[in-house]
Amino acid sequence: MAVTNARFRQHLRVGGELALLCYIDHPDQDVRLWSRTGTLKWGGFSWRGIGVLGRVTGVSKSTTLEVKQVVFELAGVPVDSLNLVSDNVRNRPIKLWLAAISRNKVVGEPYLIIDDLMDRQSLSISDNGTATLKITVNVGFWTIERATNIAWTHEAQIAKYPDDSGLSLIPSLANKQVNWRRDP
Template sequence: MSPPITFRMAEALRKRRPLFLLAEIEHPDGTARFWSGVGRLRWNGLVWIGSGALGTITPIKRTSELVIQELTFALAAVDPAIVATLNDDVRNRAGRVWLACLDRSGNVVADPMQIVDAELDYQSFSASEEGKVGIAITARTGFYTLERALDEAWTTEEQKLLYPDDSGLDMISGLQNQTLQWTPS
C-alpha cells in the first residue's frame, strides 16, 4: 500500500477538491480499471473507465484491528453478451482501490491514497427484468488465508521437488484402487 497520505493529497483535501475512487480489478479476461465518475480518465499512464452510479464498492472500512474484511466490487447494467464471454475464475487475483482528487484542470492530483489491497475470492451474476446483468466480485483483505483450507494435495512429484531422494509417496497412486481387508489383530 502507498503511504497514508502525501502532502499533495492532503492539500487537495484541505482545499475540498472533488473526491472520487479508482478501482483496479485483475480479472482473468484482462485487468479492468474504473473510476467513480463519468467518461474516461487518465492516471498513472492508464485509461480508467467511468462507472458513475453503476459501480459500487462496499463496504470499505479502515481499522487498526487485525480483522478479515470482506468487500464487494459491483457493476450494474452490463450487457449480457459481454457477461457471457467472461471467465469466472477470479480467485487469488488482486483488487485495489485508491481515494483520489481532481485538480482545477480536471487531472488526478498526484499520489492518490490506496485504501484497499484485497485478494479476489469469487464472482457472481444477477439479472434484472430489463435484461441487464450485474456483476459482483467478492474480495477479502487481511489474514483470511489463515482460515482457509489448502487447495492442494501432496503428490509424489511435489515431494521429489523438495526431497529428490525420498520415495515415500511413490506407492500412494497404487493404493488408490486397491481393496484392503482390515481385520483386528
C-alpha cells in the same frame, strides 16, 4: 487514514474532489475503472469511467482482527455483453485507490485502500434486461486459514533447511507400488 502524500493532503484540506480507482485482474482481461465519467489517464493506463453504475460497499479500516467482505458492484450492464465474462476470479488480485482529482487528472499519489485477492463473482439479471455484476473480496486476516500456494522441491528444501533431505524421497514414493496382504 494516514496520507503521507503532501499534494494529496493539501487537496483534501481545500475540499478538492475525490474519486475511486479500481484495478481488477479479471481472467478475461485487466479491468481499470474509476468512479467518474469519461476516461482518466493515470499510471500509464486509461481508466474507464463508470459513474453511478459502479459501487463499492463494506470498505472500512479498523485495528481489530477480523475478516470483512468488500463488494465491488457494476450495475446496468447489457446482458448480451456478459457472454465473455468468466466467473473464475478466485485468488486473482484486485486493488482500490482513493484519488484526489482536479480537472480529470490525478493530484499526487492515490491512497491505496485495498490490495487483496478476489473471492467470487456473482451475476443477477433484472426485469429490464440489464445485469448487475458483483465481485466479493474477503479483506483482513482470512488468509490465516487458507492453505499456501507453495509447492516445495528437494532443492528448495535444501536451500532453506540444509540438514533436511526428506523431500528427496517423494519421487520414489509417488510411483511406489504397495502390495497389501493379509498375514496368516
